Amino acid sequence: xxxxxxxxxxxxxxxxxxxxxxxxxxxxxxxxxxxxxxxxxxxxxxxxxxxxxxxxxxxxxxxxxxxxxxxxxxxxxxxxxxxxxxxxxxxxxxxxxxxxxxxxxxxxxxxxxxxxxxxxxxxxxxxxxxxxxxxxxxxxxxxxxxxxxxxxxxxxxxxxxxxxxxxxxxxxxxxxxxxxxxxxxxxxxxxxxxxxxxxxxxxxxxxxxxxxxxxxxxxxxxxxxxxxxxxxxxxxxxxxxxxxxxxxxxxxxxxxxxxxxx
Numbered sequence: 001x002x003x004x005x006x007x008x009x010x011x012x013x014x015x016x017x018x019x020x021x022x023x024x025x026x027x028x029x030x031x032x033x034x035x036x037x038x039x040x041x042x043x044x045x046x047x048x049x050x051x052x053x054x055x056x057x058x059x060x061x062x063x064x065x066x067x068x069x070x071x072x073x074x075x076x077x078x079x080x081x082x083x084x085x086x087x088x089x090x091x092x093x094x095x096x097x098x099x100x101x102x103x104x105x106x107x108x109x110x111x112x113x114x115x116x117x118x119x120x121x122x123x124x125x126x127x128x129x130x131x132x133x134x135x136x137x138x139x140x141x142x143x144x145x146x147x148x149x150x151x152x153x154x155x156x157x158x159x160x161x162x163x164x165x166x167x168x169x170x171x172x173x174x175x176x177x178x179x180x181x182x183x184x185x186x187x188x189x190x191x192x193x194x195x196x197x198x199x200x201x202x203x204x205x206x207x208x209x210x211x212x213x214x215x216x217x218x219x220x221x222x223x224x225x226x227x228x229x230x231x232x233x234x235x236x237x238x239x240x241x242x243x244x245x246x247x248x249x250x251x252x253x254x255x256x257x258x259x260x261x262x
Contacts, residue, residue: 007040007044008040008044008045008047008048008051009048009051011038011040011044011045011048012047012048012049012051012052014038015034015048015049015052016052016055016057019052019057019058019068022068023068024068024069024070024071025067025068025070026067026068027064027065027066027067028058028065028066028067028068030065031045031046031049031066049066053227054227055227056069056072056225056226056227056228057069069227069228070132070133070135072227072228072229072230073087073092073132073137073228073229073230074090074229074230074231074232075138075224075229075230075231075232076090076231076232076233076234077181077231077232077233078232078233078234078235079234080177080179082161082162082163082164083130083138083222084096084160084161084162084163085161087132092132093132094130094131094132094137095130095131095132096128096129096130096131096157096158096159096162097128097129097130097131097158098126098127098128098154098155098157098158099127099128099129099193100125100126100127101124101125101126101127101152101154102124102125103124103146103149103150103152104122104123104124104146104149105122105123105124105125105143106122107121107122107123107125107143110206111123111143111219111220114178114206114208114216114219115143115144115145115208115216115218115219116216117145121146122146123143123144123145123146123149124143124144124145124146124148124149124150124152125141125142125143125144125149126140126141126142126143126144126152126154126157127139127140127141127142127193128140128142128157128158129193129194132228135228136193136194136195136225136228137224137225137228137229138194138222138223138224138225138229139190139193139194139222139223140162140220140221140222140223141190141220141221141222141223142162142218142219142220143218143219143220144166144217144218145216145217148166148169148170148217148218151169152165152169153165163209166209166217166218170211170217172211172212173211173212174209174210174211174217175210175211175212176209176210177207177208177209177210178207178208178210179205179206179207179208180205180206181203181204181205181206182203182204182206183201183202183203183204183226184201184202184204185198185199185200185201185202186198186199186200186201186202186223190202190223193223194223194225196225201226202223202224202225202226203223203224203226203229203231204221204222204223204224205221205222205223205224206219206220206221207219207220207221207222
């Protein structure tokens with residue numbers, strides 16, 4: 001037997017339908033006005049607004065009120081292109097801001113493994129964010145082998161495709177990327193870069209760029225705000241005809257290697 005829908009969820013659904021008809025940045029009535037309209041306490045109303053805010057439908061600002069958020073950007077992962085190429089092809093204006101660059105830094109073990117560095121090996125480190133409509137949508141932590149890191153000019157990445165900058169440096173094309181996606185709580189540093197509370201959920205894409213001969217030239221993690229981004233895949237689908245085809249089915253949870261750029 002289905003239980004009764006909590007009051008705050010019912011209010012959130014009613015507001016969701018109304019918000020879908022409003023233009024971005026439309027200012028909603030005050031909390032007091034909404035609570036009176038729905039005949040609920042402000043505590044219950046805030047639960048409803050929290051739900052809508054986590055879903056990316058509204059934004060709340062101290063001293064300004066609650067406004068309708070712009071639509072989420074669509075990040076296409078198939079075909080797999082760089083952030084820059086993907087949004088440019090969609091006609092979406094964006095900005096890249098480099099937050100930090102270190103030609104030599106200590107790297108996490110998983111990055112060291114992806115770049116095939118020795119146990120005590122260091123790597124270059126680049127931190128940046130991407131903005132659409134003046135709102136941060138993702139944060140990149142990128143790591144490079146020392147020989148490449150020493151030659152990188154970070155300011156170029158604010159104005160060009162980061163993968164093209166990398167290809168120009170190495171004089172070869174990136175032909176594959178080994179990557180995996182996971183929804184995880186944000187760490188304190190990633191949350192600060194994204195403007196989230198620590199522990200807020202993000203989509204983290206861990207990747208390695210590879211040259212044609214399999215040499216890794218970059219590895220890192222791109223963290224997306226799931227309240228501001230949605231993700232699209234367009235790939236062929238083949239349903240196995242029977243048990244004999246089980247061996248050909250992709251294994252759930254495995255890392256994927258895809259031609260193209262991330």
